[in-house]
Amino acid sequence: MLNGSTFIRRELMIRIVRAFDSGALETELDQIPIKLRPKNERSSRCCVYHDRAILKYRLMALLGVSVEDEVDEAKPLSAYYAEKAWSGDDTPAKPKTPLSVCGPACSGCPDARVVSTQNCRGCFARPCVYNCPKKAIEVVDGHSVIDQKLCIKCGKCIxxxxxxAIVKTTVPCEEACPVGAIKKNEFGVAEIDFEKCIFCGKCFNACPFAAVMERSQLVDVLAAMKRGEKLVAMVAPAAEKQFPGKIEQLLSACAKAGFSDVMEVALGAEMTTAHETAEFIERMEKDPKTFMTTSCCPAWVNLVWKHLPELVDHVSLTPSPMVYAREIVKAKDPSAKTVFIGPCVAKRSEARRKDVDYVLSFEELGAILAGRKIDVIACEPWPVPRPANPTARNYSRSCGVTDAVLAEATGKIPGFKLDSKQINGIDRKTCTMVKLHASGKIPVNFLEVMACPGGCQNGPCSLVK
Amino acid sequence: MESVKIEICCGTACYLLGAANMMNIEDQLPAEWRDKVDIEAKTCLELCERDNLGGAPYVRINGTEIMSQATPEKLLTRIGELIEGAA
Structure with a gap:
């Protein structure tokens, strides 16, 4: 669903593409915040000057510069742009951390608390007092008061x-983070601990002040196209229904936008299925009591590596569809550069490890199409050599990988048995549940995990959820 | 009376900036309005040029009236005014 923060992010992206194409990005960059928030007009925050300061940081993130790396506050955006020297640099800039927090945008939300409001009538029954397991509630002067030192935020009083009358105030980013990686620092501003962060993007979506930003490769891609490099668009299966029109029309739109070739990542998913099924059978032959978990969701893989070391050996070693898609591209033309296009923040971290040159979100692809006046519904379908098979196109949905492996093995391998379980969305609860798997307490042999509920089409950067 | 003509801009800019939420507007119409409204998804109406991007998504009503920052709610209200007003 669209809201103010997605609107401004997308508007800025489209403006960047238009300015880049007119050859005026360097000169226009520093004017964008002023144009969008002229004096004497309404501001979203305290004043237009605060708004402009934050817009500058948003543009920095869109240029791929981390807000945390800012040393000189007086440095204009044009200088960042010039510094990256897109004109001649052919080594793709790969941001180490896909996410960045903009301090001035962070509202420094008060710590999560359970508080009694003016709605309290100081009633006679006082169910809040009676139901509190910690005896933290008292009625003072006809109004319930919660002792914050005793309260454990269980919510029974609510x-x-x-x-x-009783509400829980929250810090949305902290609440959304499944691994406790985002916390307020000594200045009360949110900060991401990148040692812990799994790049699931949940804070990015949760922050109502849009203070968590993605470090974009949008301008890197535009510049590479302008240099005449061969960039191949690898479109994730989650693209289905994200844009109006069919997936083949979206591929055509990508080609029109300047990609030298286009392909469905679902073709890579077919290879993942074949190898993952073979790997599963092999593992089961070695040890029928063991289990294997999927490796295509990069946030899940990050979660295991950083927080669940006991599960590392159970993660499938089969490369993800993106990695196979890259292989297909490189086999055809080793000089081509690969651009993964999807709805995922964590794919940026996987791309860095697996030599995929660039990652664009659906929003960023949309901005390129919008900036270049390409309407997907007006495009002829791309003549794909063959469409990817339906189970591969279905990979992005929860249960998609399980279904694909089942379809691959059933009937071909006698005695094949898949006791599967799907974890549909990572949060604190599922993190605890997954640990039970490591201890062997849950009898399944195939565990599919997707960080986003419902699968990739509900990813942090998808257009339609 | 002639039916109300609604053209929703589905150019990629408008789509990204909110038109995606209006794709199913026909399903949200009250049954008694259905045959009085003619809804069409159009390619770029060329209204988002220059500094008008902030006004997206755009909808054109009866060929001349332009609604900026359109939402399903705003659009339904306007359709209601045009139908009830004419009745």
Missing amino acids: TACPYN
Whole structure:
């Protein structure tokens, strides 16, 4: 669903593409914040000057510069642009951390607390007092008061109150993070601990002030196209229904936008299925009591590496569809550069490890199409050599990988048995549940995990959820 | 009376900036309005030029009236005014 923060992010992206194409990006960059927030007009925050300061940081993130790396506050955006020297540099800039927090945008939300509001009538029954397991609630002067030192935020009082007088205030980014990687620092501003962060992108979506930003490769891609490099668009299966029109029309739109070739990542997914099925059978033959978990969701793989070391040996060693797609591209033309296009933040970290040159989100691809006036519905379908098979196109949905492996093995391998379980979305609860798998307490042999509920089409950078 | 003509801009800019939410507007119409409204998804209406991007998504009503920053709610209200007003 669109909101103010997605709107401004996408608007800035489109402006960048238009300015780049008119050859005026360097001169226009520093004017964008002023144009968007002229004096004497309404501001989104305290004043237009605060808005402009944040818009500058948003543009920095879109240029691929981390807000945290800022040393000289007086440095204009044009200088960042010039410094990256896109004109001649052919080594793709690969941001180490796909996410960046913009301090001035962070509202420094008050710590999560359970508090009693003006709605409290100081009633006689006092279900809040009676239901509190920690005896943290007292009624003082006809109004319930919660002792914050005793309160464990269990929320029993919230459900017990007939007047809805008790509420829980939250810090949305901290609440959304499954691994406790985002916390307020000593200045009360959110900060990401990149040792812990799995790049699932949940904070990016959760922050109502849009203070968590993606470090984009949008301008890197535009510059590479301008240099005449052969860039191949590898479109993730989650693209289905993200844009109006069919996936083949979207491929045509990509080609029109300046990619030298286009392909469905679903073709890579077919290879993942074949290898993952073979790997599964091999593992089961070695040890029928073991289990294997999927490797195509990069946030899940990051979670295992950083937080669940006991599960590392269970993660499938089969490369993800993106990696196979890259192989297909490189086999055809070793000089081509690869651009993965998807709805995922964590894919940026996987791309860095696996030598995929660039990653664009659906939003960024949309901005390129919008900037270049390409309407997907007006494009003829791309003449794909053959469409990817339906199970591969279905990879992005929760259960998609399981279904694909089942379809691959069933009937071909006698005695094949898949006891599967799907973890549909990573949060704190599922993190705990997954640990039970490591201890062998849950009898399944195939565990599919997707960081986003429902699968990739509900990813942090998808257009339609 | 003639039916109300609604042209939703589905150019990629408008689509990205909110038109995606209006794709199923026909399903949201009250049954009694259905045959009085003619809804069409159009390619870029060329309204988002220059500094008008912030006004997206755009909808054109009865060929001349332009609605900027259109939302399903705003659009349904306007359709209602045009139908009820004419009745």
